[in-house]
Amino acid sequence: MRNPAAKRRVSATRRIAALLAFLFAVSAQSAVITSTVSAGIQNGIGMNKVSDLSFGDIISPTGISTVNVDAAGAATPSGPVFLLGGTVTPATFTVGQAGGGAGRFWVQVPVSVSITGAGPAMNVTNFDAVGNVNMAAGCVSTTAVQPGGPKGACPKADPPFTLRIGGRLTVGASQPPGTYSGLFNVTVHLW
Amino acid sequence: MWREVVSIAALAICCSSALAATPSVTISNQGSLQFGSYVGAGGGSVVLAPDGTRSVSGVVGVGFDFTPALFTVTISSGSPQYMIALPAMTTLVAPEGGTMTVDAFRSLPDRTGMAKPPARMDQLTVGATLHVGPNQPPGHYEGTFQVTVNL
Numbered sequence: 001m002r003n004p005a006a007k008r009r010v011s012a013t014r015r016i017a018a019l020l021a022f023l024f025a026v027s028a029q030s031a032v033i034t035s036t037v038s039a040g041i042q043n044g045i046g047m048n049k050v051s052d053l054s055f056g057d058i059i060s061p062t063g064i065s066t067v068n069v070d071a072a073g074a075a076t077p078s079g080p081v082f083l084l085g086g087t088v089t090p091a092t093f094t095v096g097q098a099g100g101g102a103g104r105f106w107v108q109v110p111v112s113v114s115i116t117g118a119g120p121a122m123n124v125t126n127f128d129a130v131g132n133v134n135m136a137a138g139c140v141s142t143t144a145v146q147p148g149g150p151k152g153a154c155p156k157a158d159p160p161f162t163l164r165i166g167g168r169l170t171v172g173a174s175q176p177p178g179t180y181s182g183l184f185n186v187t188v189h190l191w
Numbered sequence: 192m193w194r195e196v197v198s199i200a201a202l203a204i205c206c207s208s209a210l211a212a213t214p215s216v217t218i219s220n221q222g223s224l225q226f227g228s229y230v231g232a233g234g235g236s237v238v239l240a241p242d243g244t245r246s247v248s249g250v251v252g253v254g255f256d257f258t259p260a261l262f263t264v265t266i267s268s269g270s271p272q273y274m275i276a277l278p279a280m281t282t283l284v285a286p287e288g289g290t291m292t293v294d295a296f297r298s299l300p301d302r303t304g305m306a307k308p309p310a311r312m313d314q315l316t317v318g319a320t321l322h323v324g325p326n327q328p329p330g331h332y333e334g335t336f337q338v339t340v341n342l
Binding site: 029030031032033034035036037038039040041042043044045046047048094095096097098099158159160 | 213214215216217218219220223224225226227228229230231233237247249250251252253260262264281283285289291293317319321323327328329330331332333334335336337338339340341342
């Protein structure tokens with residue numbers, strides 16, 4: 001026996017159920033979260049490393065040799081050594097100062113560091129900044145003692161300046177192949 | 192009457208199965224987006240990629256305390272794929288009153304990710320670009336941003 005009233009009730013129930021299912025689906029298929037983002041601005045001196053000092057790829061020499069990378073990035077071999085290219089860069093930094101200082105800077109580099117790898121350690125010496133714009137030899141020291149200057153030939157850091165540091169690698173006779181690496185510090189001092 | 196009972200029974204099956212099978216997605220935050228500290232000087236920008244690498248122009252960094260934001264996405268069942276929506280920009284404010292803009296939000300994975308079984312979880316990192324104005328006042332700047340994930 002047909003009952004039109006009951007049929008209408010069922011249809012209405014179906015619609016509500018379909019609506020509920022839809023609402024459940026929407027609420028569960030998306031999620032939002034809030035996070036914090038922060039940054040600090042300060043006065044004083046700051047320094048970024050842009051690139052590492054890299055001597056590139058070298059063929060193991062028959063006798064003791066050196067490879068010099070200058071602050072401009074040019075590699076010069078000395079002795080029975082062949083350079084294959086690869087990544088040859090001076091160490092590059094950006095030095096900046098803010099907050100009223102307009103002083104000049106001098107740079108402290110190490111005397112020598114050793115780099116290690118597959119064979120005996122190799123030494124990197126003769127770190128220097130020659131080849132930098134607005135920086136004379138008198139702006140660089142291998143000790144914490146201020147170099148000779150003149151101060152006016154050394155850079156200011158507002159706006160920031162780019163500092164490039166080269167060095168000289170000594171490669172042993174029949175140095176075992178492999179990747180050799182080490183760390184060195186560069187310090188900038190306000191004159 | 193018989194038709195009515197059948198219909199209601201069918202309705203009950205439909206809805207219980209719909210509720211049980213509806214996949215849900217959740218997101219939680221394990222770390223905030225930190226650009227680190229800078230000497231402002233003439234102003235510039237800092238791009239912090241979602242993989243954690245940083246490139247700086249104009250300003251100079253102090254230290255290495257920069258990190259992308261970290262989130263965990265969990266999907267209860269069904270398809271593991273989810274879509275990521277990031278804001279266009281947000282503003283950072285210092286208590287002293289200065290503001291900076293952060294935009295170009297990027298995520299890793301980019302745009303869509305997968306929370307695959309058995310864990311059904313995925314890690315999501317977010318980086319962005321910070322714009323530092325000329326003579327930006329010193330201070331600790333903070334703001335918020337929203338990440339939305341959709342199935």
